[in-house]
Amino acid sequence: MSLFSIRKDSECLLIFDIGSGSVAGAIILTAKEHPPTVLYNFRSDIPFHEEATGSRLLSLMLRSLAQVVMAISHEGFEVAGFGARRPKIREAIVSLSAPWVISRTSTLTLRNKEPQKITASVFSELLAHSKEETDSQEENVPKGSVEIEQKLVKSLLNGYETASPFEKKASEAEFSVFESFSLPRVTEKISDIIANFIHAKQVTYHSFSLLAFSTLRELYPNEENFVIVDVSGEQTELAIVKKAVLVETITFPFGRNHLIRMLKKYTDMPASGVSAIFKLYVENNGTGRLFERAKKVFEKAKEEWGEKFSKTLSAFSEETFLPQLIFLTADDDVAPIFKATIETGDWSKLMISPSSFQIITVGNELLGASANWSAGQTRDQFITLISAFASRLRHG
Known part of the structure; x- marks a missing residue:
């Protein structure tokens, strides 16, 4: 993108997506009455660790954040078309998922x-x-x-x-x-890492649950009751929406990394090979004893996740009705696994009627019109969600 093609009323922002499985950052352009444009984005996985909790997980997350910020600083602005003339960054908007918020x-x-x-x-x-x-x-x-x-x-x-x-x-x-609340030792370290490489006038923080709720309400204005299920690296977060109000967020400790730990434990499979086995399982396209062992692990994992999902939702459904519409956000390689778990589960004890959940996976296809992407950039549904939220935040 050339500087001459950028609208005069455009504003350049940085956005960051910080979860428990990966960290991403992007340079975006926003303008009133126009979808945001993602000029550059970079995602770094948080290194897998057998017991990535507490201070250890924080250390790994900050390391991945530093890689993302360095990538934006060293190549991002040039790839985005700014060359040596960096734009003024008025705001860096940071989305935090559990356990950081x-x-x-x-x-x-x-x-x-x-x-x-x-x-x-x-x-x-x-x-x-x-x-x-x-x-x-x-x-x-x-x-x-x-x-x-x-x-x-x-x-x-x-x-x-x-x-x-x-x-x-x-x-x-x-x-x-x-x-939303976070610990100062988390937000202060995030702000320091960003400030070490990039000057932004201010750094603001938001919960992923609010920003996903806000964007989904824009996309589905007639849907006032639903559940957002966000499966990240270490945790699953449920956001309950009732009468167009985000009334409660609940988490339980089971995410993509738990699947990896189970595969390592029962099949001795290295963490580096899990994406391939995820794909084979979803497509039911594997053969051999290793694949058969992995299938049993997946079935056991789906059962465990389903039990935690049911227990978490039941605490809410005791007090009020449970929405039947679910929006699922997860990494592409595991989203079909968790979607199938919900589709095939027996949730009759949670529902007023015998109907099952309606599940919509929040992916790039669904979010296509929410943001424009520069040529050469790999679309990322989480960056699109945050970009759409950031644009509304700045321009209403």
């Missing part, structure tokens, strides 16, 4: 006999009161965590939804506020 949704309610004007200060008072109550009762947010994002996701005045609740009169008001 934890989220919650709070419902703020106001009821009066007489209508009163709903102002920003009224909302702030409700929020402060809610935080006092939830912070004293919250056990899921680790001690020492700091808030990285806060978003008003839904407003109701006298029972009617509105996108602009302030400066209006109402006797009843209800606000749904989504908040």
